[in-house]
Amino acid sequence: MATPQSMIAPDYYLLLSLALFTIGVIGVLTRRNVIVMLMSIELILNAVNINLMAFSRMWGSVDGQVFAIFVITDAAAEAAVGLGIILAFFRNRETVLADEMDMLKW
Amino acid sequence: MAMNYILFAFFSVMAIGCSILMVTRRNIVHSAVFLIGALLATAGIFLQLQAEFLFVVQIILYVGGIMVLFVFVIMLVNLDVSMRLVQFNRQKWAAGVLALVLGAQVLFALWIGRGELRLPAPAVDVSPKNTEAIGQALFQHYMLPFEIASVLLLVAMIGAVVMAKRRV
Numbered sequence: 001m002a003t004p005q006s007m008i009a010p011d012y013y014l015l016l017s018l019a020l021f022t023i024g025v026i027g028v029l030t031r032r033n034v035i036v037m038l039m040s041i042e043l044i045l046n047a048v049n050i051n052l053m054a055f056s057r058m059w060g061s062v063d064g065q066v067f068a069i070f071v072i073t074d075a076a077a078e079a080a081v082g083l084g085i086i087l088a089f090f091r092n093r094e095t096v097l098a099d100e101m102d103m104l105k106w
Numbered sequence: 107m108a109m110n111y112i113l114f115a116f117f118s119v120m121a122i123g124c125s126i127l128m129v130t131r132r133n134i135v136h137s138a139v140f141l142i143g144a145l146l147a148t149a150g151i152f153l154q155l156q157a158e159f160l161f162v163v164q165i166i167l168y169v170g171g172i173m174v175l176f177v178f179v180i181m182l183v184n185l186d187v188s189m190r191l192v193q194f195n196r197q198k199w200a201a202g203v204l205a206l207v208l209g210a211q212v213l214f215a216l217w218i219g220r221g222e223l224r225l226p227a228p229a230v231d232v233s234p235k236n237t238e239a240i241g242q243a244l245f246q247h248y249m250l251p252f253e254i255a256s257v258l259l260l261v262a263m264i265g266a267v268v269m270a271k272r273r274v
Contacts, residue, residue, distance in 0.1 A: 008114055008154075014216055016118045016151070020125055020144070022209035027129035029201035030194045035134055035180060039141045042172065043125055046148050049160075057155045062239045065157050066248050069240070072167055073255045077262030079172045083179040084269030090183045091272070099195050 013054035020047035032097045034089075038082050045075045113154055121147035132193055134180050142173050159237040 020043060027040030049068045056064025090096055093103075124143035131137045149164040195201075244252050 008110055011216065011220055012114065012118075013151070013155070015213075016121065018209060018212050018216065019118075019122050020148075021212075022205055023122070023125040023129055025205040025208060026202055027125075029205055030198040031129065032191070032193060032195045033134060035176065035183070036129070036137050039137060039176060040129065042168075043128070043141065043144060046145060046168075049164075050148060050151055053152055053155045053157050053160065056157065062236075062243050065160050065236075065240055066243045068157075068160055069163065069244070070251060070255055072163060073259060076167065076172055077258055079175055080262050080266040081269065083175055084266040086179060087182060087270045096183050097191070 010054045010058050013050055017047045017050040017054070020044075020050070032099055034086055034096050034098050034101075035083075037098060038079065038086070041082075042075055042079065045071055110154070113150070117147045117150040117154065120144075121151070132189055134189075135177070138173060138176050138180060141176075142169055145169050145173070157236060159240050 024040045024044035024047060027043065028037050031037055031040070049071055052064040052068045052071070056062065056068075086096060089101065093100070095101075121144045124140045124147060128137045128140035128144060131140065145164065145168045149161050149169075152164055153161040
């Protein structure tokens, strides 16, 4: 089953991606700092990209890589807007903690 | 053959270790540095998967662009105060257990289908002209999504400028 070029089965890439994804989810759910939450979201998107790349390699097609480019574009847009929101919020409330962002709670 | 496995193990351990450290560090700057480490390890995985263009894009765009943005914002917000506070929120145990359950579910699904993924073509012949192939696909087959993505970037740019402006 081992071909000279690619010996590593896609399963291992999926496992790595799953590990990174779970760590990212834990980071989003448990941290209080919004910036770390945004960074965890970047980690999740990155894990998805590993999946796309592994399947693209598996099928010998370039479509997965094109899709990964779109995911990276989305990550850049999300980071820019999210950090802008964080800056605006910090200017008003002097905090970056998620559980203190309760102005809509009454 | 063995080299492939060694490289894969090295990059995966680096990625997973850096991400665990990123989630658990108290100092946000350390978190950002560990996220850079995880992204670089992922770039190595991409290179191992023969996605050379994405390898370069990952380093230039993620590490060079997005992470610089993050570090700038970290410097703009005051982190001395937030560093001394509790770093995890109240529902951290429930949230952690739930996330692990989610991971276990996906792991179970992977375990069920573990043999299935060694699919027909073992992908020996990914075109060596990786960048050229991606360019062809982007500008022929994926032309409309490409344009929509550029509009999305424009909207995000305007939105970020408006959000970060001092007086609207």
